[in-house]
Amino acid sequence: MDIRLFKPSVGNDELESIQQVFNKAWLGLGPRVGEFEKKWSDYIGSAESVGVNSCTAALHLALSAFKFPKGKKVLVPVVTFAATAMAVLYNGLVPVFVDVDETTFGMSMEDLERKYDSDCVAVIPVHFMGHPVPMDQLMPWARARGLKVIEDTAHSAGGKYLGKALGTWGDIGCFSFEEKKCMTTGDGGMISSNDPELLRPLRHSRWVGINKDTWERYEENASYHADANSWYYEISDIGYKYNMNDLMASIGLVQLAKLDTMNRRREEIIRQYVDGLAGSNLVQPAIPYNLNDSSYWAFVVRVKERESFILHMKKKGVSTGVHYMPLTMHPLFVPYKAETPIADTLWRELVTLPLFPDLTDEEVAYVLESVASYAP
Known part of the structure; x- marks a missing residue:
């Protein structure tokens, strides 16, 4: 036999969903993304979600939401994909590497306590290979120290811990829909939170900082809107080209139903x-x-x-x-x-x-x- 390590489970359902996007001829950031964001939020029990092009983008934007002062520290596990720590560097922060638990390979609570100091502003637990970090222990520990919690849930879409969806324990949850993960959009990711105001600026950040994306401007430009300036937009802060597109979302909607x-x-x-x-x-x-x-x-x-x-x-x-x-x-x-x-x-x-x-x-x-x- 010749057996692959990973293989996405995709077929005709995904092709049919893509065909619908082709028929509409709107491939970029559009209504399918919004639909996927809503269904994902409903699925995990989150108030709000923002679709992006990768979990790396999700982690970057999640940390940026708090506007931490440059040079502050973020606690991250030493065994994880590089994106977890890259997001810290992207934001001008300092990664503090925490040892793993020898049984679960998740972040060691004992070493977390050893590595913490007053310059730490956040912690990013990673559910290693999908095995949950004991969030019932980590959350009160973080709250007592004033730390924000960004869950790196790249490995565990659809999982629960003590009956609560992974990615909904912390302030923000970041998910991966990369080819090998639990479900896929080809590449892709999601940012979720129970604080909609926390995520609101990230909708602009994912679209080069523009306060109205192309689909919003398209809808405003419809014939029943008597406004010649529907094209107008503003950029008030730095942004990135991190958006999910309707092709990704069309696959994601089918994959979510199968997850x-x-x-x-x-x-x-x-x-x-x-x-x-x-x-x-x-x-x-x-x-x-x-x-x-x-x-x-x-x-x-x-x-x-x-x-x-x-x-x-x-x-x-x-x-x-x-x-x-x-x-x-x-x-x-x-x-x-x-x-x-x-x-x-x-x-x-x-x-x-x-x-x-x-x-x-x-x-x-x-x-x-x-x-x-x-x-x-």
């Missing part, structure tokens, strides 16, 4: 993996997968001899990956290096195995057979 089903299928596959690895002394699940209202986008194992395992799986035709190395190992983040001994040691054991909704039971069995035949 729960896709997440349940991932749970079934992970359950097979966990059961199949129960007797292995060499390969074990990396985190304690809790398969209840979950949204895991990746299945990760721990292997002592990682390189030999990866080569073994490659020979079997099974794709693998490594997500992620500690950010302070990258040259850009070396100046911000901190003591993170758990992450520095344990990341060397992490290997990602195939996981996507269209993965068949036969393919899962083959992956497990390939794992079972591994001998370093």
Whole structure:
């Protein structure tokens, strides 16, 4: 077999939705984006959402909403995708790298306390691979210190923790709809909050700071509006070309309707993996997968001899990956290096195995057979 690591679950429904956009001949930021924003907000139970072109853009704009003074600090986990810390740098802030919990690979609450000081203004918890950070512990900790909480929910669209949607615990939640994630719009992201006023300026920021986007001006220019100046707009603050477009949203609307089903299928596959690895002394699940209202986008194992395992799986035709190395190992983040001994040691054991909704039971069995035949 030749088994991919990730694969988006898309088909005729998405094509038909795209065709509707083609028929309307409005491909950019338009009514489909607004429709998707509303349905996403309803789905997660959020007051407001703003569609953007990536979770990286979402994180950047989310931090910008608070207008923190330059040079202030933001607490981020050391094991995450670079965008989490990039957003801090984009805003002229300083990332403070927090070690991981050795069991869950989420942000360590103990190290969070050690790294906090009075210059910290925010914390960005990341639900690593979809495994929830204990938000019931983090939120009161942050509130007691006056910290804003931006949830990086890139890995966990549709997941819940203690019955509450991930991405709705903090002040702002940021989501990814990149190709590999729980649902996709090709690329794309969403910013959500229960404070509509907090997000209102971000609608302008995502559209180069313009106070009326093209669709708004188009509607105002309709024949029943007797106004020759409907074209007029103003720019009062710096902005970015971060908008979602109607092509993305047309895919997202279909994917959102499938999201729960896709997440349940991932749970079934992970359950097979966990059961199949129960007797292995060499390969074990990396985190304690809790398969209840979950949204895991990746299945990760721990292997002592990682390189030999990866080569073994490659020979079997099974794709693998490594997500992620500690950010302070990258040259850009070396100046911000901190003591993170758990992450520095344990990341060397992490290997990602195939996981996507269209993965068949036969393919899962083959992956497990390939794992079972591994001998370093």
